[in-house]
Amino acid sequence: MELEQAHRLLDRIAVLRDPCDLDLLLFFVRHPRALLSSDQIAALLGYAVKRLGDSLDVLVTANLLSRTQKPNGVARLYVFADRVAPDWLSSLVELASTRAGRLALRNALEDRRKGEPPVRGYAARSDQTPEAN
16 A cells, blocks of 8 residues: 555655655755755765765755755755645655655655556565555
8 A cells, every 4th residue: 555655646746766865855854954964964874975966966956955055075054945845745754754654655766767657456576565455
């Protein structure tokens, strides 16, 4: 059920394209103002700095996040745009509040990245169980 819900939700959210985008967005939902370097955020979330930088650019371009200009290697102030939060944000945070929901969102993002159609009914992945009736 969560995977179907994740696919439906992500169909409304064009900006998220990678699990790193999702993790970074959820990080800034929890920490709407953060004074950190990209290296520090990458270490906290467990991503390579390049991948994290790409996801930061995605969120900034989508106006979900703003950041101060900085010289190289110095912390920046990141501010989450919670005052203009999109209508899907509360649904995303609610689904991501459980482990099963986060896994479903990550799997749906991987499906999107690979161009696979959404899985309906029984899960095609061996690490998931069928829906409970």
